[in-house]
Every structure is written in structure tokens, then in C-alpha cells.
Amino acid sequence: MSGRVLVGVKRVIDYAVKIRVKPDNTGVVTDGVKHSMNPFCEIAVEEAVKLKEKKLIKEVVAVSCGPQQSQETIRTALAMGADRGIHVDVSGKDYENLGPLQVSKILAALAKQEDAQLILLGKQAIDDDCNQTGQMTAALLDWPQGTFASEVSLEGDKINLVREIDGGLEHIKINTPAVITADLRLNTPRYATLPNIMKAKKKKIATVKPADLGVDLTSRLEVLKVEEPPQRQAGMKVETVEDLVVKLKEAGRV
Amino acid sequence: MAAVGALSRIARLGSRICKNRVTLGGNSQRRGIAACIDPSHGLTDEQKEFQKVAFDFAANEMAPRMAEWDQKEIFPVETMRKAAQLGFGGIYVQPDVGGSGLSRLDTSIIFEALSTGCVSTTAYISIHNMCAWMIDSYGNKEQREKFCPDLCSMEKFASYCLTEPGSGSDAASLLTSAQRKGDHYILNGSKAFISGGGDTDVYVVMCRTGGKGPKGISCLVVEKGTPGLSFGKKEKKVGWNSQPTRAVIFEDCAVPVANRLGEEGQGFNIAMKGLNGGRINIASCSLGAAHASVQLARDHLLVRKQFGETLSNNQFLQFKLAEMATKLVASRLLIREAAKALQEDRPDAVAICSMAKLFATDECFNICNQALQMHGGYGYLKDYAVQQFVRDIRVHQILEGTNEVMRMIISRNLLSES
Numbered sequence: 001m002s003g004r005v006l007v008g009v010k011r012v013i014d015y016a017v018k019i020r021v022k023p024d025n026t027g028v029v030t031d032g033v034k035h036s037m038n039p040f041c042e043i044a045v046e047e048a049v050k051l052k053e054k055k056l057i058k059e060v061v062a063v064s065c066g067p068q069q070s071q072e073t074i075r076t077a078l079a080m081g082a083d084r085g086i087h088v089d090v091s092g093k094d095y096e097n098l099g100p101l102q103v104s105k106i107l108a109a110l111a112k113q114e115d116a117q118l119i120l121l122g123k124q125a126i127d128d129d130c131n132q133t134g135q136m137t138a139a140l141l142d143w144p145q146g147t148f149a150s151e152v153s154l155e156g157d158k159i160n161l162v163r164e165i166d167g168g169l170e171h172i173k174i175n176t177p178a179v180i181t182a183d184l185r186l187n188t189p190r191y192a193t194l195p196n197i198m199k200a201k202k203k204k205i206a207t208v209k210p211a212d213l214g215v216d217l218t219s220r221l222e223v224l225k226v227e228e229p230p231q232r233q234a235g236m237k238v239e240t241v242e243d244l245v246v247k248l249k250e251a252g253r254v
Numbered sequence: 255m256a257a258v259g260a261l262s263r264i265a266r267l268g269s270r271i272c273k274n275r276v277t278l279g280g281n282s283q284r285r286g287i288a289a290c291i292d293p294s295h296g297l298t299d300e301q302k303e304f305q306k307v308a309f310d311f312a313a314n315e316m317a318p319r320m321a322e323w324d325q326k327e328i329f330p331v332e333t334m335r336k337a338a339q340l341g342f343g344g345i346y347v348q349p350d351v352g353g354s355g356l357s358r359l360d361t362s363i364i365f366e367a368l369s370t371g372c373v374s375t376t377a378y379i380s381i382h383n384m385c386a387w388m389i390d391s392y393g394n395k396e397q398r399e400k401f402c403p404d405l406c407s408m409e410k411f412a413s414y415c416l417t418e419p420g421s422g423s424d425a426a427s428l429l430t431s432a433q434r435k436g437d438h439y440i441l442n443g444s445k446a447f448i449s450g451g452g453d454t455d456v457y458v459v460m461c462r463t464g465g466k467g468p469k470g471i472s473c474l475v476v477e478k479g480t481p482g483l484s485f486g487k488k489e490k491k492v493g494w495n496s497q498p499t500r501a502v503i504f505e506d507c508a509v510p511v512a513n514r515l516g517e518e519g520q521g522f523n524i525a526m527k528g529l530n531g532g533r534i535n536i537a538s539c540s541l542g543a544a545h546a547s548v549q550l551a552r553d554h555l556l557v558r559k560q561f562g563e564t565l566s567n568n569q570f571l572q573f574k575l576a577e578m579a580t581k582l583v584a585s586r587l588l589i590r591e592a593a594k595a596l597q598e599d600r601p602d603a604v605a606i607c608s609m610a611k612l613f614a615t616d617e618c619f620n621i622c623n624q625a626l627q628m629h630g631g632y633g634y635l636k637d638y639a640v641q642q643f644v645r646d647i648r649v650h651q652i653l654e655g656t657n658e659v660m661r662m663i664i665s666r667n668l669l670s671e672s
Contacts, residue, residue: 032289036306072299072302075299075303076303076306079303079307191307191310191311191340192303192306192307192340193307193339193340193341194304194307194340194341194342194345194354194356195341195349195354197300197303197304197307198300198354200303201300
């Protein structure tokens with residue numbers, strides 16, 4: 001199987017930043033906060049670049065949906081080895097309401113437009129933890145999906161996949177074209193090298209609008225309130241197991 | 255610390271807040287960026303990418319091992335080779351011999367970021383880079399092709415040999431002699447305080463081929479294993495412990511004339527040109543340490559409580575932190591301006607590189623020292639990174655030209671007639 005792979009990359013608040021809720025409880029503070037590529041998206045990019053290095057696919061296209069700054073995230077993907085980028089320009093209110101449903105519609109439209117053989121995504125984003133985009137995209141395209149992938153190998157026009165599931169490891173074989181979402185242990189993303197960063201400057205990023213793809217961005221969800229998790233209460237020590245059972249019964253836990 | 259009682263109390267307290275230690279000393283703190291001191295302000299997108307790689311590398315590959323390298327005096331060959339794979343082995347060396355071909359400003363940004371992971375290792379990498387650049391810039395085709403690719407990949411490591419027991423600031427009075435005999439120079443003499451000495455493979459040596467003074471100095475590349483080349487004992491230092499420092503001794507050491515960089519008598523000129531960039535690099539290393547220390551201090555102030563509230567509510571400490579941040583940004587701007595002046599070959603390049611080295615190394619040391627003070631007793635413990643930043647950058651005020659010599663250069667520029 002050779003051809004084009006679409007890799008979705010999302011710009012999220014950097015994992016090391018301490019998140020703060022906005023005073024009006026409508027969301028978290030993002031202004032002036034360090035952002036970077038979602039770690040699972042990095043793993044997806046790395047897998048795509050590896051497939052290209054093994055000559056199993058021909059072209060890696062990095063896609064990001066968001067405002068102008070999303071281009072930085074695409075540039076990082078280009079520096080890791082993606083061939084070109086597509087920036088789907090979404091800003092303002094549309095961006096605030098952008099969720100898995102809208103992104104999956106965009107990715108489905110792009111997959112058809114770019115004649116993609118494979119869509120590689122991170123299993124979830126570390127900001128919303130939705131874990132839905134990959135699954136929804138596959139459903140919209142009526143393609144098979146291999147989610148939580150910890151091993152991917154291409155065999156002719158089929159894909160062998162190992163999935164990390166609650167019960168252990170599941171081995172499946174799916175047809176292409178397909179959607180795969182990357183889990184933590186799929187690979188270790190490479191650092192971009194200085195020469196690759198310089199080469200990335202010459203790679204193209206095309207900008208498109210969701211309207212151009214015929215995608216309706218209206219959200220079916222409304223965020224009512226965002227608040228901090230409750231403060232952790234102190235625990236208490238007990239002397240014996242009987243005491244523990246009494247305390248648990250008192251707290252209604254047993 | 256007055257009494258033994260106080261020390262043991264601190265030790266017990268230390269183990270009790272052990273769980274905080276991981277967050278306070280952990281590398282994730284050095285990833286977070288407080289807005290006004292963000293080192294990516296004013297950079298191009300490409301420079302931000304370079305900086306990001308360097309920061310990521312520092313946080314993942316260097317910061318977790320910085321204390322171990324210091325305490326066990328490990329020369330982290332594997333980690334440095336990993337850095338070289340990313341292009342950090344010959345950052346401003348030309349691409350045709352394996353370098354990355356970047357500018358002095360790009361280089362400063364990269365060393366600043368790497369330094370947040372480990373100052374000592376980054377400082378050695380910068381010295382290695384300077385040697386690679388010297389061979390790249392002043393070497394002929396054969397020399398460039400022979401030495402540069404291995405240096406850029408860090409297959410081989412380099413050391414720079416200028417200082418001698420009898421000539422530090424007065425570098426031009428060096429005594430190591432190189433007598434021409436046929437197609438070899440016979441070297442006699444010794445070099446002191448050589449970073450990497452004994453563990454590195456390629457030595458860029460300034461030696462006397464002619465008469466007294468700067469015009470009698472030439473530059474020779476000496477390879478490890480050359481008969482007559484030996485090393486002194488490994489020095490025990492306050493900081494910079496991830497690089498070995500030894501005397502380099504020449505006893506009738508025969509070096510091929512083919513290993514001479516440039517012409518006879520050009521050595522001092524090469525040395526001075528190299529030092530301009532070296533000063534920016536060392537200052538950039540101080541900058542990274544100061545940046546990391548400001549973050550550590552800031553985080554500590556937000557966590558540590560005394561008198562019923564966090565230290566961050568104390569106005570004196572707020573003002574002190576503000577002063578530290580201001581001096582940090584001022585140092586950064588001066589260094590970056592000096593880098594631009596050097597890469598554009600401006601007439602003020604030498605003076606401004608000296609100014610940047612003088613100002614930044616002094617101010618950044620004060621910043622790190624102040625950050626240690628803000629940590630209270632914990633700042634004095636080796637479990638906390640801030641003391642290593644203080645120890646590691648203290649020497650930056652001394653080498654690459656003492657800060658006193660920097661003042662000489664600047665005043666000469668101001669007071670000379672032309």
C-alpha cells in the first residue's frame with residue numbers, strides 16, 4: 001500500500017503548564033500560556049514518518065484546525081518529517097466551540113479531497129481528553145478504525161494492529177483505507193534536528209476554510225461552567241481493620 | 255547556618271517535604287515559561303523551533319541527570335553524541351563538512367536553552383563547537399575534511415588549549431614552543447585548565463613558532479595518541495564537574511606541519527576571533543542557568559509558607575524577583591545584540607561581545623545566587639538544582655577572558671584615539 005497519510009495535529013496547552021480556570025468560569029486561561037503539539041499527536045506524526053522511511057507510504061500531510069498559531073504546530077510536524085501541511089483556519093467563537101464532531105467532519109472531507117489511504121491521529125487530546133475524533137472520523141467515512149494502537153504494521157493492503165485495551169492486548173487486522181489512533185507506547189517521537197527544521201521552512205502549508213470543505217461547524221454542545229476540582233481533603237489513619245470498616249460504613253462507602 | 259541543631263532540623267524537615275522536592279527540583283518546572291521572561295520573545299518562527307528542540311532536549315536528556323553528572327564527575331559522552339545527532343555538534347560550522355550552518359544568534363539561543371538542562375555539559379559543547387569552527391574557518395580543504403565531520407557528529411571530541419600556568423589573562427606571553435624540524439613542529443611546554451583534557455581526541459593548540467608577543471603564535475591541531483602528548487591529574491573543581499579539566503603536557507611532541515591552521519604567526523588572531531564567539535556562548539550558558547533559577551525561585555515562593563502565607567506575598571521578595579527578572583532580560587538582550595553584531599561583522603563586535611560577557615556573567619551569577627538565597631536552607635542542599643547552577647556559572651566570570659580583561663577591552667575601545 002502506498003499513498004497519502006493524513007496526520008491530525010492539535011495545538012494544546014503544554015503538559016507542564018499549571019492550568020488555571022478563568023475567573024468567569026467559562027474556561028481555562030490560554031492567553032500567554034505555553035502551547036505545544038498534543039503528545040499523542042507527536043506519536044502519530046512519528047509513526048507516519050516511520051512508515052514513509054520504510055517506503056510503505058509516499059506522503060505525510062499534517063493537518064491542524066485552529067487559529068493562525070496552529071501553523072506553529074504544523075511546522076513542528078514538518079520539522080519531524082511531514083511533507084506538507086494543511087491549516088484549516090478556525091478562529092474566534094467557532095474555535096471555542098470546535099470539538100471532535102466538527103474536527104472529524106473536517107478530516108473526513110479532507111481525506112476525500114486528498115485521496116488519503118490512512119488517517120493517523122493521537123488517541124485523545126490532553127486538554128479535553130475526548131477520545132472521540134478518530135472514532136467519529138472513521139464512522140463518517142465508513143472506514144475501519146484501529147484505536148489505542150501500540151503496534152502498527154502494513155501487510156499489502158491490510159493493516160495489522162495491536163490495541164491496548166482494558167483486558168490486555170488485542171490483535172486485529174483491518175482493511176485500508178482506515179483510521180488509526182496512536183496510544184502512548186506506539187513509539188518514542190524523535191526530536192526535530194536542526195537541518196530538518198531548516199528544511200521545514202521550505203515545505204508548504206496550505207490554508208483552507210471549513211466552508212470551502214462544506215463543513216458546518218455549529219456545535220451541539222454548550223459549555224455551562226468550568227471549575228477547579230474540589231480541594232483534596234485530608235485522610236485519616238486508623239489503628240485496626242475493624243476501625244477501617246466502621247469508618248467506611250460511616251462515610252457510606254460500604 | 256549558625257548551629258548544628260539548625261542543620262539537623264533542616265535535614266529532618268527536608269526529608270518530610272521530600273514529596274515537594276520532586277516538583278521543586280523536577281525538570282517540568284524548567285519547561286513552564288513565565289510570560290515576561292519568556293526567551294522566545296522576538297524570535298523568528300524558525301528560531302523558536304530551534305529553541306524548542308534545545309529546551310526539549312535539555313528537559314528530557316540533561317536535566318534529569320545533571321546532578322548525577324556533577325556528583326559522579328561523569329563526562330556524558332552518549333548524551334552529547336545524541337545532541338550532535340540533532341545538529342548541536344557544529345552549530346555554526348558550514349554544512350559541507352557536517353555542520354548546521356546556523357548564525358551566532360541561533361547558536362546563542364540554542365546554548366541558552368540547553369544550559370537550563372546542564373550548564374557544565376552545555377559549556378563543554380560550546381567549547382567543542384568553537385574548536386570545530388576554528389578548523390572550519392581557518393583550516394584548508396584537507397584539514398576541514400579530516401577533522402570537521404567527526405567533530406560535528408561528536409565521533410571525536412575537541413579541546414581548546416591557550417592558557418598556560420604562566421599565562422592566563424596575558425595570553426600573548428604563552429611559552430609553549432613549536433620548533434620547525436622538517437615537516438613537523440616539535441612542541442614543548444604545557445597548557446593549564448584544559449576543558450575535556452585527557453578525554454578528548456583533538457586539541458587545538460596555540461604555540462610559539464616565532465618571536466615574542468602575539469605575532470609569534472601559531473595554531474596547531476594535535477591529535478590524542480601523538481607521542482609526547484600527556485596529561486596532568488584531573489582537577490577537582492567547585493563546578494563544571496561533568497567535564498574533566500587537566501593540564502596538557504607536550505614533551506618533544508612532533509606534530510605535522512600539515513596540522514597548522516592558517517599561517518605561522520596567525521594563531522593569536524585566530525584565538526581572538528574564536529574568543530568573540532566563545533564569549534557569547536559562555537554568556538548564553540550563564541543566561542540559561544539564570545533563567546532556570548528564576549523559575550525555580552518563583553515556584554518556591556509560590557509554595558513555601560512562612561508567617562501564615564506564601565513567600566510570594568512578601569513585598570521584598572516580590573521586588574527582588576522583579577529585579578532578577580529585569581536583569582535576566584537585560585542580559586539576554588545584550589547577548590543577542592552582541593551575537594548579531596558578530597555575525598554582521600560590525601565594527602563594535604569585539605567591544606559588545608566583551609560587554610555582553612561581562613554584564614551577563616556577573617548579573618546571571620547574582621541572579622542564581624539570589625535564587626539560592628530565596629530557597630532558604632533548602633537552597634544549600636544538593637538535592638535542589640539551584641546550588642549547582644550557582645556553582646557551575648561562577649567560573650564564567652573567570653574564563654574566556656576574565657571580567658577584568660573584558661573591562662580592559664571595553665575601556666581600550668573608549669579611550670583609543672582612532
